[in-house]
Amino acid sequence: MSAPDNIEEIMLTAPVIPVLVVDDPADARPMAEALVAGGLKVLEVTLRTDAAIEVIKRMNLVPGAIVGAGTVTNESDLDAALAAGAEFIVSPGLTEPLGRAAIKSGIPFLPGISTAGELMRGLDMGLSHFKFFPAMANGGIPALKALTSVFGKCKFCPTGGISAETAPDWLAMKQVLCVGGSWVAPKGASTENIEALAREAARMGQR
Structure with a gap:
C-alpha cells in the first residue's frame, strides 16, 4: 500500500x-500485522532502539501498513529513516x-511543538500540522485549547501520557x-492482545 502524500491524510487514517x-x-x-488487523494502519516506529531502522x-x-519514523531529532536520523523506507x-x-530538511x-512531516513560539516557527516554514508533545506534561487539554484559540488553522496529534x-x-x-499512544502495543503483549487493543482504539473518535 502506498502512503498518502500529505500528513493530514495520514492523520485522518485512524x-x-x-x-x-x-x-x-x-x-x-x-x-x-496485529495492529493493521485491528484497524490501525499508521504505525510510528520510534528511533529509540538500535533495532528501529x-x-x-x-x-x-x-x-496495508503505513510505516513512519518517530523520535527523529536531526538530519542524520531523517536520512536513515528515509533510507529505511519510512x-x-x-x-x-x-x-x-x-x-x-524534512520539507x-x-x-x-509531523513536528512536535509545546509552545506558541514553536508553532510560529512551524507556521513560518509553511507547516500547519503538529504533534503536541508531551501532551499531559505540557498542561493537557486546557493547554492545547489555549493554543488552538490563537492558532485556529493548525491541526494536532497530541502524544505523551495519553x-x-x-x-x-x-x-x-x-x-x-x-x-499518539503506546498503550495499544504494551511491552510483552501477545499479538492477540495487541489486535484487540487496536480494534478498540480504531473505534474511538468516530465522527
Whole structure:
C-alpha cells in the first residue's frame, strides 16, 4: 500500500497512531500485522532502539501498513529513516535544520511543538500540522485549547501520557485529528492482545 502524500491524510487514517518502541526486529512484522488487523494502519516506529531502522524495514512488508519514523531529532536520523523506507516523519520538537530538511525531502512531516513560539516557527516554514508533545506534561487539554484559540488553522496529534481512557476527550477537540499512544502495543503483549487493543482504539473518535 502506498502512503498518502500529505500528513493530514495520514492523520485522518485512524484516530490513534501507535507509538512503538521495539527492541527485537523479530517482533516487528507480527506486531504490525496485529495492529493493521485491528484497524490501525499508521504505525510510528520510534528511533529509540538500535533495532528501529530494521523494524521499519520489516513493518514495511506488511500489507496495508503505513510505516513512519518517530523520535527523529536531526538530519542524520531523517536520512536513515528515509533510507529505511519510512513513509512519514515525526519529531519530538522542531528545529530549523530538521524542519527545512524534512520539507525539502517532500516526506509527510509531523513536528512536535509545546509552545506558541514553536508553532510560529512551524507556521513560518509553511507547516500547519503538529504533534503536541508531551501532551499531559505540557498542561493537557486546557493547554492545547489555549493554543488552538490563537492558532485556529493548525491541526494536532497530541502524544505523551495519553491513555485509552483519556484519548476520547482529546479526540473530541475539533482541531485534533488523531492521538499518539503506546498503550495499544504494551511491552510483552501477545499479538492477540495487541489486535484487540487496536480494534478498540480504531473505534474511538468516530465522527
